[in-house]
Amino acid sequence: MAFKTLDDVAVAGKRVLLRADLNVPMHDGQISDLTRIERLTPTIRELSGKGAKVVVCSHFGRPKGKPVPAMSLAPVARALGLALERDVGFAPDCIGPAAADAIARMRPGDVLVLENTRFHPEEESNDPGFSARLGALADLYVNDAFSTAHRAHASTEGVAHVLPAYAGRLMQAELEALESALGAPIRPVAAVVAGAKISSKLGLLGNLVGRVELLVIGGAMANTFLAAQGRGIGRSLEEPDLHATARGILEQAAAAGCSLLLPDDAVVAPALQPGVPTQTVPIGAVPADAMILDIGPATVATIIARLRDMRTLVWNGPLGAFETAPFDAGTTALARAVAAATEAGALRSIAGGGDTVSALRHAGVLERLSYVSTAGGAFLEWMEGKSLPGVAALAA
Numbered sequence: 001m002a003f004k005t006l007d008d009v010a011v012a013g014k015r016v017l018l019r020a021d022l023n024v025p026m027h028d029g030q031i032s033d034l035t036r037i038e039r040l041t042p043t044i045r046e047l048s049g050k051g052a053k054v055v056v057c058s059h060f061g062r063p064k065g066k067p068v069p070a071m072s073l074a075p076v077a078r079a080l081g082l083a084l085e086r087d088v089g090f091a092p093d094c095i096g097p098a099a100a101d102a103i104a105r106m107r108p109g110d111v112l113v114l115e116n117t118r119f120h121p122e123e124e125s126n127d128p129g130f131s132a133r134l135g136a137l138a139d140l141y142v143n144d145a146f147s148t149a150h151r152a153h154a155s156t157e158g159v160a161h162v163l164p165a166y167a168g169r170l171m172q173a174e175l176e177a178l179e180s181a182l183g184a185p186i187r188p189v190a191a192v193v194a195g196a197k198i199s200s201k202l203g204l205l206g207n208l209v210g211r212v213e214l215l216v217i218g219g220a221m222a223n224t225f226l227a228a229q230g231r232g233i234g235r236s237l238e239e240p241d242l243h244a245t246a247r248g249i250l251e252q253a254a255a256a257g258c259s260l261l262l263p264d265d266a267v268v269a270p271a272l273q274p275g276v277p278t279q280t281v282p283i284g285a286v287p288a289d290a291m292i293l294d295i296g297p298a299t300v301a302t303i304i305a306r307l308r309d310m311r312t313l314v315w316n317g318p319l320g321a322f323e324t325a326p327f328d329a330g331t332t333a334l335a336r337a338v339a340a341a342t343e344a345g346a347l348r349s350i351a352g353g354g355d356t357v358s359a360l361r362h363a364g365v366l367e368r369l370s371y372v373s374t375a376g377g378a379f380l381e382w383m384e385g386k387s388l389p390g391v392a393a394l395a396a
């Protein structure tokens with residue numbers, strides 16, 4: 001998809017409304033992870049450096065259309081100032097006189113954060129009047145929030161029809177990485193899909209079987225497939241209602257010539273608890289009272305061997321209950337092999353998903369893959385092949 005970037009516009013002296021994702025994790029008033037803020041700084045530095053008046057807007061939490069003091073962006077604006085090592089202003093509303101007055105006082109290069117867009121119900125209803133009021137504050141719109149692009153809200157979609165719209169550097173990097181993964185990838189392409197539930201990733205599996213040469217299924221999701229094939233999975237987590245669906249996906253894959261790989265061994269335990277006795281068993285020999293909590297070493301070796309023939313990998317979902325040792329072993333081993341193959345130039349690796357990012361960080365490879373998307377829902381909807389409204393609205 002063609003979209004305009006910061007290379008296509010002169011921003012000096014212009015008021016730029018920058019849609020960012022400042023929805024950072026916060027615990028007891030403290031920001032617990034600065035990743036989102038850090039990833040945003042290149043776009044802000046560039047705009048500011050070129051003499052734009054940078055007006056940042058974002059949602060934060062779920063205030064449900066009314067002001068909630070605990071969901072104010074004021075502390076996030078302070079954190080942004082620290083990350084940028086400069087003064088960052090704050091306006092106590094994202095529209096109206098409070099916003100307009102603060103913007104009127106800005107000089108070229110200044111940075112201002114507007115209060116939480118979701119304090120107004122019209123944000124989430126994508127109200128055209130609200131988009132017009134947001135748009136009236138600026139000359140240009142730059143969207144750097146891929147992670148909210150699956151939502152058609154006023155600040156992510158509506159306002160892109162009011163002002164000339166551009167992708168920020170973070171959005172641009174994300175879209176280019178995703179394009180190289182499933183849009184026009186170097187083939188053959190493999191996908192690893194794992195995690196907890198098939199039900200939440202059905203659309204994604206259906207889309208991938210027609211697009212990739214190899215589909216690896218792991219995690220608790222694989223249990224449903226194994227059970228659907230009549231294999232014993234003991235007391236493992238699974239979705240019995242989806243056996244027919246799982247068989248349908250196996251048939252679709254076969255029809256599309258997509259090779260579908262399921263685990264052939266597993267690490268099992270009586271319960272998902274730290275320090276429980278574990279056992280590695282072939283699929284087919286899972287004890288009736290045990291739970292499958294990770295893929296086994298033979299499966300890890302098979303996946304790594306199959307990936308040697310692949311040029312591109314898209315990965316979503318941990319292969320085991322990685323939060324509890326030793327059920328992180330399969331995911332960590334695969335993550336390190338993927339990182340090494342990427343560094344050797346043999347594989348382009350693109351991963352995303354909330355827990356997937358945690359698992360890759362846990363494995364110490366977050367910076368070693370080609371691209372890791374911190375967008376949860378938007379990344380999954382993109383893997384489903386859906387058009388994301390916030391991206392579509394940037395179409396040049």
Ligand code: ADP
Pocket residue numbers: 194195196197218219220221237292293294316317318319320321322323352353354355356357
């Ligand atoms: P993402 O957020 O990256 O899309 P999911 O939310 O779908 O990933 O899945 C992640 C969760 O799946 C993790 O909490 C992990 O513990 C769990 N999981 C993976 N494999 C198993 C398993 N065999 N048994 C129980 N839970 C599992």
Ligand code: MG
Pocket residue numbers: 354355
């Ligand atoms: Mg998750």
